[in-house]
Amino acid sequence: MTTPADASGTGPVDLKTLTISVLGGTGPQGRGLARRFAQAGLTVVIGSRTEDKGAATGADLAAATGGAVTGTDNLGAAEAGDVVLVVVPWEGHDALLESVKPALAGKVVVDCVNPLGFDKQGAYALKVAEGSATEQAAAILSESTVVGAFHNVSATLLEDPDVASVETDVLVLGDDRAATDLVQALADVIPGVRGVYGGRTRNAHQVEALTANLISINRRYKAHAGVRVTDV
C-alpha cells in the first residue's frame, strides 16, 4: 500500500517531487492536513479565498513546521499544485470547482468535503444531486482525475502538535488505480494514518456521510473518533 505506481506503471511516484495544494487550506481540516504534509517533507501550497489569508496561513505553517509551505488564493494554489486537495465548505463547493476547473485539468484532485447539515440533534448527511461531493467534483472536473479521501480524519488531532500519531485509516475512493494508489501514499505520510482503497467513486457518499456518525460518537464518548479497517 505504500508504493504507488505512476500511470505508466514504470514505478512509484516520489511524493517529494510533487507540489501538494490545499484549496480551503485556511480552515481547520485543510490547515491540519497541510501541517502534516509539511512535517513529512512535502511541498505544500495553501489556497484561500484571498491571497492575503492564504499567504498568512502558509507563513504560519512554515514557521510551525519548518517545512516548505506557502500560500496564495485558491486559483493560484490550483495552478501551483500537482496534486490538489479540495477542503472547502460544502456551500460553494461547486462554484469554487467551476472557477478553478481549467487550472486542475490533467491533475489528480482529492475531494475531502463532507456535505453535512447540523441541527439541535447533531450532524446529518445532506442529499447531493450527484450522489456525493466526490461525484459532484468528478462531474464538474471532467478533465481531472478525481479521488475522494481524508473525509473522516479529525482536524483537532491533525492540528495538535502534541499528537505524534493520528490513529485512523483514510478510505480512498476512485475509479483510477494510479490515482488512488497515489492518494493512499499521500495518506501514508501522516504518522499513524494508513491509506486504504475504499471502493469506486459511486461509493463515496457513505464515507463522506459517515463523518456525521463520527460527530455523534465524539459527542457520546468525548472522543476524536476515527475509523480503522480490520483484516487489511
Added chain:
Amino acid sequence: MTTPADASGTGPVDLKTLTISVLGGTGPQGRGLARRFAQAGLTVVIGSRTEDKGAATGADLAAATGGAVTGTDNLGAAEAGDVVLVVVPWEGHDALLESVKPALAGKVVVDCVNPLGFDKQGAYALKVAEGSATEQAAAILSESTVVGAFHNVSATLLEDPDVASVETDVLVLGDDRAATDLVQALADVIPGVRGVYGGRTRNAHQVEALTANLISINRRYKAHAGVRVTDV
C-alpha cells in the same frame, strides 16, 4: 458500554433472561449471528419463510454450539422473541415487516439489512425512499423500538467455528438510549466485537451502505474487512 440500563434506569438487563429471535436466520448473516449468540449462552429462535427450514437450521446450530437454539417460521420467531433481529434480504424487507408487525409491538427490533445492488463493478448502495432500511423499519413498526446494527460484520467470520474472535466494532444506531444500550450489550457478547453507539436513526443509511465499501475492500485486499472506531 457493557452494562445497559433498562428503560426505568433500575439496572442492567440480563441478556440471558431474554429470547433473541433472528428473522431470516437461515441466511449466512443470520445464521452467523445466531451461532455467536448461542455460543454466548443466549436463548435463540431462528425464523425462516417456512417452519421446516427454520427448525432445521435451529437444530443444526443447537448441535454445532450446544446452545439453546430452536427454529420456526418468521411469525413464530417474531412472537417468541424479546429482542428480534431482522436479517432478511432487502427485497421483501417491507412486506416481511408488515406481516409480523403486530407480533413485534412493544419490542426492540434490530434491523441488520443492507440495501445493496450488485453489478460487474461490485456492490453499491441502493436508494431507499425512507432513507435507510432502519428508517423503513421504524416507519412500518410504529409500535416497536427500532435500532440499526450488525450491518458490517462478516458472515464468513461469524459462521467460521475456527474464528475465535471477530475483530470488528458494531455501530448501533437509534433514537432510544435504553434500546441502543441493550443492542450494544448484545454485540458485546460476541468475542472480539464491541458495540459502539453510532448515532441516530437518521444516520443509519451510511452505515448500511458502508457494507458496499467493505465488499470492495474485501475484493482488493482478499480480506474479511470490518471497522473499528478509534479513540473510543
